Amino acid sequence: MNFENILTTSENGIATVTINRPTKLNALNKATIQELHMAFEALEKDEKVRAIILTGSENKAFVAGADISEFADFSVSEGAELAAKGQASLFDFVENLKTPVIAAVNGFALGGGLELAMACHFRIASDNAKMGLPEVSLGVIPGYGGTQRLPQLVGKGKAMELIMTAGMLSAEEAKTAGLVNHVVPQAELLELANSIAQKIMRNSPLAIGKAIEAINANFKDGVDGYAIEIKNFGESFGTEDFKEGTGAFLEKRKPVFTGK
Structure with missing residues (x-):
């Protein structure tokens, strides 16, 4: 299956999905969300795939956010529809996959990017990663599940602070808060993701x-x-x-x- 905005590979039961919009810091637009849905749907049906790694291309960003240019002039109803469709087709879809999905956060994971990482079953990060939900600085709130998943992972008080201040966490701060499980140098990130995936594959x-x-x-x-x-x-x-x-x-x- 060929895509415009993502890359997919599969080897020895482990699939890797790479968001590949480096000139946009891998920002999520509607086309990328649809392609990700299609890729995850196909991988879930592939009995040979026992674990999925999700990451971003190059070394600056996992996903730097949503593509603001697509919705800057949306109406109230269009905004609500954007969130509803995105949650159903990608974020909730990933969370409920039976195939484990590991987010390998290789740089900025902001806004929709952090929401996508949080929809995965767990997260590991490179030591240069930065994570946050800065939506209130744009006059909007997280719309892809961020207000729900962040408190589940870091607690209500910490989530309130991060969302209200539009602040960012370093990789180590994210680990301390329980947002990510492991932090390693960027050169070791995919190696660790594959190592964990191999451990998962030993089990039923x-x-x-x-x-x-x-x-x-x-x-x-x-x-x-x-x-x-x-x-x-x-x-x-x-x-x-x-x-x-x-x-x-x-x-x-x-x-x-x-x-x-």
Whole structure:
């Protein structure tokens, strides 16, 4: 599948999606959001892909924000539609994928860029990364889930401060706040992402998908996360992966999971 604004590669079960608009610091426009949706949708259906790494091209930006030129003259209804469509087609879509998505934040992750990183299942960052939600400095608020996901990750008070001040966190500050899991030199970022992906791939893809669903359920209004956990735990007993995993443990060998 060929794209204009992103690059995709896949090797040994690990797919890498690279946002490739370096002259725009990889800013998200509507076309890029649509291409990302299409790429993630295809990768989710590919049984050979067991983990996905999302990053930005070159070394300045993961995603420096949304492409402001596209919506600077929008009306109230157009603004609401922009947020609703973006959340549904990309941000919520990524969060609910059963294939793990690792955000490898390789530079600026601002506005929609940080919102995209937060939609991934977890984040690692290069030591030059800067992260923030500066939307209020433009007279608007985060619209791609930032007001919801940032408090989940760093707590309400810290999120309030970051959003109200339009401030940025360094990579180390983001790690301390719980926004990213690891910080490494930029030259080591994709190596670390691949290393973590390889560890993920040793485990049952079916169980990982069920775990993602159960974890996400805790943050959804009107959903009983404990009930989802019980349901998914029980369903695991009917899978080939469960039989293989428990059998391999009892036989003292490494399991070979098929995702069935």
